Amino acid sequence: MEGKQFFTTQFGEKIELIPGYGDSTGFNKKKALAGKKLNEVYERLHYVEGSSINIEVDNFGRDVITYALLMDFLEDNGLLPKEGYNRSIDIGGREGIHAALFRAQHSKYAVSADLMDGNDPDFAEKMKKIIQNQKKHKWGEMLLEDNPITAPILGKLFPGKKSRRHMTMCGVEPSKKNFYNFNFKREADVDKFMVGDFLNTSVDGKFDMATCFLALCLIDYKKLVEKVSSMLEPGGVFAFFERYTWGPGPVTGLSGDFPYFEKRMTLEDIKKYYQEFKPDELEYVEKLYNHHDPTRTSIKQYVDHSYDAGLNLIAFKPLVVPFLSDTIDETYKPGDPINRDINAKEVLRDINHFRADIDLRDLFTSYFMMAFKKV
Structure with missing residues (x-):
C-alpha cells in the first residue's frame, strides 16, 4: 500500500x-x-x-465502415427488401453521406437531419469521386489479398498492408458486398436537409425508415424515440449503429x-x-x-x-x-x-x-x- x-x-x-x-x-x-x-x-x-x-464532426472513412456494418445487420435480419423503402431519414446525418448512400441503394427519397446545415451544392459530384476511390480500394483488396498471383508478390513488397475494409469496429468488419456496393438504383444524393434541433423541428410527411449512426448518445433517447415513432408509418423501421x-x-x-x-x-x-x-x-x-x-x-x-x-x-x-x-x-x-x-x-x-x-x-x-x- x-x-x-x-x-x-x-x-x-x-x-x-x-x-x-x-x-x-x-x-x-x-x-x-x-x-x-x-x-x-x-x-x-x-x-x-x-x-x-x-455536434461532432467525423470523416468519411468511419462513415462508410459504419454504413456497411448496419447494412449487413439489416440484410441479415431481412430488413432490406428488394423493393426498398419510399422515404428515409438519417438523424444526425451531418453532410449526408449515410443518407445519400441509402438513397442510392435502398430508398426513393432521403432526408438528412442535423443541427448544422450540411447542404453542399457540389455534394453529388463529391460523392461520385468518393465512390470512384472506393472502387480503387476494391481492386486493391483483390490484388493484395484475393488474387493468387499478385497477393504473394504484393505481400512481400508491402508487408502488413491491408484493405481499408479491415478497419474493424471491435473486431467486426463489413462484408465485401456492402462495403463495395456500387449497384446504385439512383444518384447518391440527399433530397432534403432538415436543419435544427431535431427534437424541436417539424417534420414533413411520414417515413418508412429512420436511421442513425453514432449520434444517439448525444441526445436524450427517451425524447428522441418518441419523435421518431411519431414520424414513422405503421410497420416502419428504426435502425441504428451506436457507441455505448x-x-x-x-x-x-x-x-x-x-x-x-x-x-x-x-x-x-x-x-x-x-x-x-x-x-x-x-x-x-x-x-x-x-x-x-x-x-x-x-x-x-x-x-x-x-x-x-x-x-x-x-x-x-x-x-x-x-x-x-x-x-x-x-x-x-x-x-x-x-x-x-x-x-x-x-x-x-x-x-x-x-x-x-x-x-x-x-x-x-x-x-x-x-x-x-x-x-
Whole structure:
C-alpha cells in the first residue's frame, strides 16, 4: 500500500490511481494535444449552448465502415427488401453521406437531419469521386489479398498492408458486398436537409425508415424515440449503429488515472476528482459530461423507451471487446490501457452504487446495433 494513491468516492469506495493512465485516455491526453488545455478540447466538440443536441464532426472513412456494418445487420435480419423503402431519414446525418448512400441503394427519397446545415451544392459530384476511390480500394483488396498471383508478390513488397475494409469496429468488419456496393438504383444524393434541433423541428410527411449512426448518445433517447415513432408509418423501421456509453473507452473527454473513469463515478465525484487533481480544468467538467446524453441510457432502457413509444425490438447485435479480466496485475503497460487487465468487478461495484441496472455485459459492449418496428 506504501506509495500508492487512492481516490475515495462519495460511497466510500477507494479506487487505486495508476500514474499516467489519464494521460493516455480521453481527449485531453498530453501527447495527442501537445499540452493543450481542456478548454481547447471543449471548443473542438462543437458544443451548442441551449440545444438538446451536440455536434461532432467525423470523416468519411468511419462513415462508410459504419454504413456497411448496419447494412449487413439489416440484410441479415431481412430488413432490406428488394423493393426498398419510399422515404428515409438519417438523424444526425451531418453532410449526408449515410443518407445519400441509402438513397442510392435502398430508398426513393432521403432526408438528412442535423443541427448544422450540411447542404453542399457540389455534394453529388463529391460523392461520385468518393465512390470512384472506393472502387480503387476494391481492386486493391483483390490484388493484395484475393488474387493468387499478385497477393504473394504484393505481400512481400508491402508487408502488413491491408484493405481499408479491415478497419474493424471491435473486431467486426463489413462484408465485401456492402462495403463495395456500387449497384446504385439512383444518384447518391440527399433530397432534403432538415436543419435544427431535431427534437424541436417539424417534420414533413411520414417515413418508412429512420436511421442513425453514432449520434444517439448525444441526445436524450427517451425524447428522441418518441419523435421518431411519431414520424414513422405503421410497420416502419428504426435502425441504428451506436457507441455505448457504458462500454470501454473514453466518451466525453474527461479522464483520470484509473479505468472507466467517466463511467464508474457520478458527476459529483468527477468534479471532486478534478478539484483534487486537475483544478485548472474543473470549470469544463460539467459541460463535457453533458456533451453526451446526461441520462446515460442503458441497452435495456433503449428497448424499454422504444417499446413505450410504440416500437418493438426486432434485432440486436452488440459489438463486444473481449479483453476484460477480474484482476489488475503486472500486465498493465503504460500508454496502452486497452490491452491491460481491468478489475471489472470493482468497476461494476462502483457503478452499481448509483446505477443498479448496469451489469458486466454492459462493460464489454463498445458499440451495438438495434432495429425496431413501428406497431
